[in-house]
Amino acid sequence: MQVDLSTYNNNWYKPGNAVKRFLWHYTNLVFFKSGWFPVYRLKVFLLKLFGAVVGKNVCIKPYVNIKYPWFLRVGNNVWIGEDVWIDNLTDVHIGDNVCISQGALLITGSHNYSEANFGLLMKPIKIENGVWICAKAVICGGVVCGDHSIITAGAVATKNCEPSGMYRGNPAELFNKRSIV
Secondary structure: OOOOHHHOOOOOOOOOOHHHHHHHHHHHHHHHOOOOOOOHHHHHHHHHHOOOEEOOOOEEOOOOEEOOHHHEEEOOOOEEOOOOEEEOOOOEEEOOOOEEOOOOEEEOEEEOOOOOOOOEEEOOEEEOOOOEEOOOOEEEOOOEEOOOOEEOOOOEEOOOEOOOEEEEOOOOEEEEEOOOO
C-alpha cells in the first residue's frame, strides 16, 4: 500500500458553520495573531463572543493563534505567551493558574499514517491546574498534563504527564518531581 493523498477527504469534519469560521479567521488575524491589540480584556471578550469559556485574570499576549475558540476552555489566572499556537480541532481545556510560555504548541489534530488517504485524527487536550508548559514545548492530542506538572522547553508530550511530574525531551519523559514551597 502507498499513501494516496488524492483520496484524502475530511468532509465529515464540521467544526462550525462557514460564516462563523470566516468571521473568526479575520478576528483571529487582526486581534490575536498580530501585535496591534495588546489589550487582554478585549481578547477575552472576543473569545467569549465566539463561544470560548474563559475565566478571570487571563493574559493573552500578542501573536497567539487559536484555531476554533468554541472548542476552548480556559480557567482563572492563566498566562498565554507570545507565539503560542492552540491548534484545537477539538476540545482543549486549560485549568487554573496555568502558564503556557512563548512558542508552545497545543495540537489536537494528526493523521492516520496507516491509511492510504492519511485520514484526519483528533484527540482533546487537558491541561490541569498549576501546569507550566515551557517555551517551544509541544502537547499532542490525547494528552492530559496532570496538576502542577512541568513540560520543559522544547519537550514533546505524546502521552499523559503525571501530577507534579517534570518532563523533558522528545518524547517527553519524567525526570523529576516538582516541589512547590
